[in-house]
Every structure is written in C-alpha cells, then in structure tokens.
Amino acid sequence: MGAAAHGFPIRLSDLSLEYPAHGPSPAHVALRGLTLTVAPGEVLGVLGSAGSGKSTLAKVLSGAAFEPRSGEVQPVITGGDANVLGYALRGIPKRKVPEYRFHVGYLQQDAASTLPADRTIAEIIGEPILERDRRYNAKALATRVATMLDSVRLPLGMLEQYPYELSGGQRQRVAVARALVLGPSVLIADEPTAGIDLTVRDAVAQLIGELRAHHAFSAIIISHDLPVLRSTVDRIAVLDRGELAAIGTIDEVFDDPRHPYVMALAGALDAGHAVTDDLEPDFPA
Numbered sequence: 001m002g003a004a005a006h007g008f009p010i011r012l013s014d015l016s017l018e019y020p021a022h023g024p025s026p027a028h029v030a031l032r033g034l035t036l037t038v039a040p041g042e043v044l045g046v047l048g049s050a051g052s053g054k055s056t057l058a059k060v061l062s063g064a065a066f067e068p069r070s071g072e073v074q075p076v077i078t079g080g081d082a083n084v085l086g087y088a089l090r091g092i093p094k095r096k097v098p099e100y101r102f103h104v105g106y107l108q109q110d111a112a113s114t115l116p117a118d119r120t121i122a123e124i125i126g127e128p129i130l131e132r133d134r135r136y137n138a139k140a141l142a143t144r145v146a147t148m149l150d151s152v153r154l155p156l157g158m159l160e161q162y163p164y165e166l167s168g169g170q171r172q173r174v175a176v177a178r179a180l181v182l183g184p185s186v187l188i189a190d191e192p193t194a195g196i197d198l199t200v201r202d203a204v205a206q207l208i209g210e211l212r213a214h215h216a217f218s219a220i221i222i223s224h225d226l227p228v229l230r231s232t233v234d235r236i237a238v239l240d241r242g243e244l245a246a247i248g249t250i251d252e253v254f255d256d257p258r259h260p261y262v263m264a265l266a267g268a269l270d271a272g273h274a275v276t277d278d279l280e281p282d283f284p285a
C-alpha cells in the first residue's frame, strides 16, 4: 500500500487521544487537537516533556493501541483522525488492524529490555514474518533474518543466541531489525536510544540514518536526545502537555522560540544540555 491520495503517508488532523476511565482512574486526555503531516521519505522527530503524550501517540500510530494485550488500558481516538498510508485509524475495523500493522514498523519504548527471554535472536527477528504467514518458506525466512541482522551490523553468530547473552546496545539493534523486517513503509520509533550507553547511542543514530538511506520509509522518531534528532530527522514537533508547541526544522524551532516550553528547552540547550528529559512542565503555559 502506498501513500494516501493526499500524498502524505502520515496526516494527523485535529487528533485527540484519551485513556478511558478505568478502575478508580478518571478518563485522561493525553493529546489534544494535533495537526501535522509527514511527507514521503520524511523523518519527523517528536520531543516534549514527560507525560506530554509522545508514547500515547506512538501506540496509536503503530496500531498497538488497537490490539490491546490483556489488562492494558489503551488510548482511543476521541477527536479528529490519524490517516496513515490511507488507513483512517479512527474506527479502523478490528479485522484490518493486523494488515495495517504489517505496513508500520514499531519500535516501542523499552523495546530492548522487553525482547522475549526464551526465544533466540533469529526467532525474535523472524516472528513478524511468521505472524503474517505461518507457512512462510523456512529458507527464505532464514535469509531475510540474516540480512536484517547484517543490516544492523551484528554478527551472524548471534542468530542462535538469547537476549540475555547480548549487551543493551546489541539488543536495541535486534529490536530495530525486528521493527524493520517486514520492510514497513512507515516506522514509529519511541525513544530508540533511551537507556543505551553513550558510545552505542551514536551507533544506533547512525544506523537509523543508514537504514533510512536504504529502506524507503517515512518515520516518526520520539527522542529527548538532540544529537540523535539532529542526525536522524528532517523536522521536529515539540509537544507540551498534550498539545503541539512548535514544529519545523530544529533550527527554525530553537532559533525563534515562541512557546514557553520551547523557550525553556532552548535555554537548556544553550546551557549545554543535550538530553532534555529533565525539564519539567512547571512553567506557565
């Protein structure tokens, strides 16, 4: 499936997301009235304060929110719509969700630490292919898995190893390989370098850049890490408390900050902070 008729693989129109009330927790609006587009081949970075709605957006755009695992409360679209690769996600029929997810790679937050402990690296990377087609040719599967492992610069000897035998950075690369194994047209990556050692972080950022050059996809990359964003994205969107505070190239956003949160971020960056997750939204809106 290609881009939608309007030409944007991702188009959010006045999108609002809400966690429904559950147990003693009242309903919570996580994202309010978000409008933006991502062009073919474009990578958009998303940054924002803790709790500003970034992961919620990723859960919805990846389709993970529509296939809830038991016991997890998932966000629902309560306003506007998200149109991804021609799929209108508001009210997407349940039977269409698996098909949708085949087109959209999702690197979820903490992906590296949540790889299934009892599966080999080959099984983990190949699983999305088998989920799509149980009878997929075993030889073709092995070749595809080996190619993916190689593209994330890991040795083939790792195929029969288990996650606990790998370092955090190596596990993150495995998670990237798995997210891309189906050759998705859109990639949603939630903090791809969080929790990774500084030396490996640059390697993962470089890897995303290389993958981007070789696989044609549009992507949304959520990150607090400005050097990573600088080396991987075309534009950034800044979220603050569930609303869009700014959008543009990194220089456009920070050279002329207008929103208080963006000003605070720009100040932190001027003071030499590269990673911005320690900024609390405690200034006046």
Ligand SMILES: Nc1ncnc2c1ncn2[C@@H]1O[C@H](COP(=O)(O)OP(=O)(O)OP(=O)(O)O)[C@@H](O)[C@H]1O
Binding pocket: 019, 025, 028, 029, 030, 048, 049, 050, 051, 052, 053, 054, 055, 056, 057, 073, 074
């Ligand atoms: N299951 C849930 N039920 C109710 N509210 C939730 C749930 N999960 C998240 N929220 C709330 O939704 C808001 C957005 O959360 P989200 O995880 O999207 O933020 P985030 O920007 O990704 O933050 P972080 O940078 O800390 O990961 C927060 O106020 C959070 O408390």
